[in-house]
């Protein structure tokens with residue numbers, strides 16, 4: 001890839017970034033700092049992804065062109081549908097544009113119908129907000145189970161399939177991304193895709209966008225259909241986009 005292509009791709013990745021702070025000790029001041037970073041010298045990120053407690057604050061402080069995403073049933077993916085519903089309704093009321101729901105991943109193998117019903121209930125109560133379903137692929141272990149989870153989420157009406165919470169040992173991997181993208185392609189490539197967890201470099205991020213282009217088509221990964229969930233990749237994307245020194249001390253591009 002030549003330098004000009006890298007600069008362009010890095011800019012495209014920034015426009016598809018869900019800039020995330022889901023640290024256990026995240027404060028309102030941290031969210032304010034995230035909001036400041038979200039308007040980058042290379043343009044705005046797609047969304048910030050934060051804990052539900054900060055949605056109202058973020059919606060008031062953030063420019064309307066950047067979405068507010070939040071998480072529900074996070075990170076453990078429990079089975080309490082009523083509790084998830086309350087969290088979702090509150091987040092939507094507070095102004096969330098996007099809900100990242102952890103599915104009840106422990107139940108995928110035995111009871112995919114439960115997972116589908118859970119997703120359907122939350123989808124029906126999201127209003128205008130998009131529903132991104134976090135499958136937690138690192139806890140599903142084998143390919144067949146990941147495919148079952150994809151289909152439960154798709155049947156329940158998910159707007160996005162997202163790989164991971166970023167809170168378990170194995171997060172987004174190219175292998176799990178490929179499976180989700182194949183299921184999205186089989187379903188017509190209208191549902192979005194969000195790899196998340198452990199994405200740290202331009203090369204990591206670009207690899208996922210290339211995979212999406214290869215499997216779902218070159219026109220697939222628009223900012224409406226492709227997002228990167230990451231807390232620590234923006235500095236590297238910006239360095240590549242701006243041709244400045246990269247955080248790892250690598251050359252500008």
Ligand SMILES: O=C[C@H](O)COP(=O)(O)O
Pocket residue numbers: 020022049164165166167196197198199229230231232
């Ligand atoms: O949804 C996004 C993840 O929580 C971010 O994970 P990360 O901190 O490894 O980038």
